[in-house]
Amino acid sequence: MSVAAEPQLEYRTAIVEAMAEELERDERVIFYGEDVARAGGVFKATPGLHERFGDERVFDTPISELAMCGAAFGAAVTGLRPVLEVMFGDFMTLAMDALVNQAAKWWYLSNHRTPVPLVIRSAVGAGGSFGAIHSQNPAPWYLSVPGLKIACPAFPADAKAMLKAAIRDQNPVLFLEHKRLYSLKGPHPQREVEPLGSARVARAGEDVTVLAIQRGVHDALAAAEQLAAEGIDAEVLDLRCLRPLDLDAVLASVGRTNRLLVVDEGAALGGWGGSVIGAVAQHGLEHLDDVWLLASPEHPVPYSPPLERAFLPGGEAIAASVRERLGLGAPTTT
């Protein structure tokens, strides 16, 4: 294959570019977190911001997730636009109160007088043998909370344009970055901001809709390539946001394919995947010939690499499960 002509954007660069542009554009934007300023973040997603914007706007914090999130709420309702990093999504357990009992409630409780423009960025997901407490996706913990938005871009272009949208949004946004995407490269965004709440067809197809987020989108695309070679034409839908949910896009896709597979890295019960299936069943039952979920087993993320690989629904597993549900055998070896 020839090298793409257009310069490529790395996911972690998308993040720092979005941050820099919004810090530049709006002096109400501030950014803080543990080791995000001088060190540029443990995932190296925010280098250079501290030097450029100074310590009043970009700073390192104590290891105090609750204070960080409480401070973001207080700053947001008084006119700033805080962005903060919670290093690993697993630590969102500690920040929950300020987000759920405060940030997500104030717009309603203030009788629509006080918006809460804040963003929490967090690195989530498994696949690097970081073990059970550094591999979770906190989205399901927060999915049921009205007033929150949850963004989970799969591509560098979306990471940049959606992060910019999140920072300009008037509502609290949980912005989840999958660890196995930081080094991914892809095209630059085509528009400056990508409003939160719309799904995107990552690959059009006719036979089955494979719905995923983050890393799962890439696994689904890989599976779709395999399946295409076997004559199965899978549509891959990148949800991009979990809340608000672009149910119309899901229903439109399922209306075409009549079959829905949801790929969710987390547990089957109570995850975002099951919720989406529930919504489709309620609103599109007549379209559904088949619907199933590929999720992980009901236990924590294992450390041992083979255990973790088997635990996660990867491209092979997606392809195999589509084959199975569509009544096709394994591909003959070429």
Added chain:
Amino acid sequence: MSVAAEPQLEYRTAIVEAMAEELERDERVIFYGEDVARAGGVFKATPGLHERFGDERVFDTPISELAMCGAAFGAAVTGLRPVLEVMFGDFMTLAMDALVNQAAKWWYLSNHRTPVPLVIRSAVGAGGSFGAIHSQNPAPWYLSVPGLKIACPAFPADAKAMLKAAIRDQNPVLFLEHKRLYSLKGPHPQREVEPLGSARVARAGEDVTVLAIQRGVHDALAAAEQLAAEGIDAEVLDLRCLRPLDLDAVLASVGRTNRLLVVDEGAALGGWGGSVIGAVAQHGLEHLDDVWLLASPEHPVPYSPPLERAFLPGGEAIAASVRERLGLGAPTTT
């Protein structure tokens, strides 16, 4: 109607009886929380235990939900069986880390060597004009966490027998008591413990399954009475536990009725109700002629009584929605 011969059990009495019996039966059981000991709890669900079992086993704590839950974890893995009360379910935001990143993970991570027998009791739910921060059900925040159990009994008998089961369980259990049930009276349990994880048909019916928990079960039963008068025979299924989920019971019921209404006091997106529908769609699509969710709007619980009443799916709303989905008009006035 004549007064029932059998003495009735009040829900809050069921709680304190279960606690007392288990404290008596097993000296590894301890119980603590804010104002639960000397004052007997703000919902008066635990009077007398402190006097009876002494301050080493039943005690008041500081307002430190995270320490309380961390301590429960540490005590459980070292041989005690702690029960603690988090006064309002809304405060479970603050206790989450110890439960999610520790208690729920240790059985697996210890390679099945270390069970974590602890119970967190908490008063949940809306309907008393306690406002947005004292009316939530924390179940959806925890529903996706493997290793946890979530119990939510609707009847005094279950409250007692399931709390006893929870205390004897080898796993962390979130035991959710709906505030509008504490004063409910009903029969005593028929067996000493009611194992966690099985649903119960609260009313058998043929035409539609109404699945609910806690207060919703009573609303569903009231609706079923109304509907019966109109010739609709609704089955009411009391889920009793959210995790593990008794999917077999749900599928069996839906297999008979082919229609499923889930009543959930929380938001529609990301709640337990949508998750259950998702599971039914995956595993029982062929049975489903219709499926829908009666949940609350996507905003926090309102304070004003008329707003809160309209917000919550009550008996009238359940009956009306069944009528509508089954294509029947409103009942003619008698």
Added chain:
Amino acid sequence: MKIMQSFASMSRRPHRTSHAAATVAAEPWLARLRQMLLIRGFELEIQRQFLRGEVHGTTHLYNGQEAISVGVCSVLRDGDYVAATYRGHGAALALGISAEALAAELMGRTTGIDGGRGGSMNVIDLERGLVGCFGIVGGSIGAAIGAAISAKRHGGVAVAFFGDGATNQAYFHECLNFAVVRCLPAIFVCENNLYGEFTPMERVTASDDIAARAAAYYMPSRKVDGNAIADVVDAAEEAVRHAREQGGPAFLECLTYRQLGHSKSDPATYRPTEERDAWLARDPIELEKARLRDVLGVDAVQIAGVEADVARELAEAIEAALAAPVATPENDCATEYAA
């Protein structure tokens, strides 16, 4: 180290009950008395309306602690912020929310300050600097450090009110430390009324000196008689000046007493009679009336005039609140998101 500098500027002072000098002009003190009377009258009225079924759920009354929110808020100015608790009617009124709008909120009326959506525990009014009343013990502390980040940009300050019980919460520790290392203009005001719900402080708090906890973060702190408004004002002025001049946060422990139970259903029988009586004898309003008369030479008729004025204002406020429409789905239309 920057955080060290702030340590010296405000020293701990012994608990004292002395009064401000007699040369002080009476007007500002009369205005404060008026606010205390308004709060007291408001709370008593709310208690009545609760029994009449016009106020719902639960309420946490502020009787006995009026000098604290009135004293502290009286030294604030536009652009400052306050985060208060579920026991927040005092702070709300002290910040200038009208008794009518607050009563209407508690009665679930559309004219309530938050349209009847929030109720007693969730009063919010950023227009008057009230970041909110927080139903979560300690929540006010988190909000205040964030508001202080904002306020720092324009020389403002942010105040957190919270109780003795809140000093055992996660928010307390993380946020005090955060405020010091970030040198934020935050004032932490602990209203130590000796009890958290039904539990006396010493049973759950590993300290008999809350102000000393602040010192562990190298934060200047002071303990004052929270029932003596002149003392509160003096300490608050010093703390606010310190914070406004970019000296970093400051801490006030105000000793006081809840004259009623924790919430509407609590008869507070767990408190020793002598303790209660001793504190009732030190009612902050009576103390201040006496000081106005005896030290500042205000005449009794003038005080009676203020009382009558407040009573009139309250009566009108309650009447107007009662007359307003209840918030219902027909007149309240919620959106999930701000646009």
Added chain:
Amino acid sequence: MKIMQSFASMSRRPHRTSHAAATVAAEPWLARLRQMLLIRGFELEIQRQFLRGEVHGTTHLYNGQEAISVGVCSVLRDGDYVAATYRGHGAALALGISAEALAAELMGRTTGIDGGRGGSMNVIDLERGLVGCFGIVGGSIGAAIGAAISAKRHGGVAVAFFGDGATNQAYFHECLNFAVVRCLPAIFVCENNLYGEFTPMERVTASDDIAARAAAYYMPSRKVDGNAIADVVDAAEEAVRHAREQGGPAFLECLTYRQLGHSKSDPATYRPTEERDAWLARDPIELEKARLRDVLGVDAVQIAGVEADVARELAEAIEAALAAPVATPENDCATEYAA
């Protein structure tokens, strides 16, 4: 008040580097040296195995801090508990987990202490009193107070190890207070290595004296040279005695230094060279070897013997771990619940 009584029994002492009296028998100190050597050798071996791709994800090495976990754990007995951190290989080995079982865990082998399910950050072994290594900063503190509730029943104690950075976490504050008011036999051991990840303590911690934070809860506390094992042992003995005799919790701040980066990918360039060199010159193992020779009169040959012995043990352990089967879905069968 009960919590007051415990205050006096253990006073703060100045930081000192003096050594234990020369009359002390050498054997227990040699055993401790052996453990320190084992830990050091283990960490160096793990670093190699990481580069070879046999250890995965990330690891947080303990080099330089060995005297603390070895010293503290050496004064514990059966029925005591320890909660440690993601930087927990030292505590695990000091509690008697075999180098083979720990290495196998880090290599994801079925013979790992937790079957390869947990990895470096999640080592658990209740059989040896290890409540766990906690991936959440501060998590060990919560677990330890719970373990202390258990331990109190049989005269045991529970130790929490944690870093300087953890002292700004919610767990720290809530749990220290909780332990004092419940008079729990908990020992809080802060391993102050001056940095949390890449950030020096003073930039995020509003205190240059962590032991003083404990004093704000009226908890006895002591600051020691964490690189001098005799000092650690002395302080730990005192703390454990205090706790075992139902005196309540105690606090130790152990000053030390991470000889390597925070985790495997960190070259630690953010630390001043002079600072690093000064600390490297105070390597706890070298210090103790010198003390054994110079103060306790142990001869160099004996020490060399221990070193050789440890090297052999380690070589065998690593070889055995490498030879064991990797945990795979075929040999690992998980259930969601304990029955």
